[in-house]
Amino acid sequence: MATQDLISLLRTSTVDFDFYEALYRHFHSQPELSYQEVQTAAKAASLLRSLKAGYEVQTSIGGHGLVGVLKNGAGKTVLLRADMDALPVKEDTGLDYASKVTMRDRDDIVKPVMHACGHDFHVTSLLAAAERLAKMKDSWSGTLIVLFQPNEERAGGAQAMVDDGLYDKIPVPDVVLGQHVMPRKTSYVGSRMGNIMSEADSFKITLYGRGGHGSMPHRTVDPVVMAVGVVTKLQTIVSREVDPDQFAVVTVGSLQAGQTENIISDRAEVRVNVRTQNHEVRNRVLASIRRIVKGECEASGATKEPLIEETTKFPLSVNDEAVTTEVHKSFEAFFGDLFDPNTPCSTASEDYSILGSSQGKPCCFWFFGGTDAKTWDDAEKNGRLAEDIPVNHSPFFAPVIQPTLATGIDALCLAALTFLKTS
């Protein structure tokens, strides 16, 4: 579709914003943890089924994943993806629709739950886009798939849907598209060619000492001292071993050992998260982690070899050149100067690209801003963006509903129509 035709077409169709804003507040106040997106999935399925356009809806794929397929004549097959899960974070936004929800997680521990990553925007935007694109179906041709993915945060949902026979149930898409709300000024849309989000590898590392009385350290091997040595030394990987021109992050997100003051524990557990954007750098960092952990255990007289277990893994997200060129043309024409085609590659990670890469199909992903314009401008003026703008996963993460929602819906519709040929 010619870009100008596409833009005029998009302007002819809209949705009831009051309805979708209320729906957003509903999802925000009723978040569900990864693996447990029961009500969110049920609501999405029932709304898709209620659209007169005739989406074929299939549920419970790879957990609570669901898809709606709208077959609308010859043409390309386009998959739009939203993730549904929330996080174990206690909401502190003070919003009148803030979450007060608690849930038992997979380890049976009760946790506060919050949509602190904005997946409620993704679900609501995709439902609205599904309705809006259906209303325009006389003006495009092809197959539209809207996919609601469970468990993005724990890195398993996309793979679980594929492993559960997703592509036996629905057509394989020609292109997979996704988006994420970010702490940028509202109306901002950013994308880039090539790497768009980092690869992530996480590990649980168990270090073994010999426990005993706190008053007799000479009769023990103290895993706390061993763990502190490991953590400190791990922080030299990025500063001393990685080429300064390359990107890498090594974060120790959890360090646990012991129960009380006067007992030396027999083990310590260190959880490490690594982000990279280049396979060679990744392999070097992972090898360094193993070398350092083994070396520190040896130096401390550990009672046995450390146990290094992979916990989660996200692939590198790469925006396909041909597909992204087309999406960028549409975004540039519609969003004008508000669209940034060279947004920095994010240090964050996503698993959505598995929906395409598992079938050898191209993907494109973009970001859209959710921070109130005045709040952003004030913070920027005062040089306080880092301090005053809550980021994803913060208890204060509170994107403004509009124009964030409108941007998310426009972007999804535009990107889909870019590939759905005119009748």
Ligand SMILES: [Zn+2]
């Ligand atoms: Zn997240």
Ligand SMILES: [Zn+2]
């Ligand atoms: Zn997220």
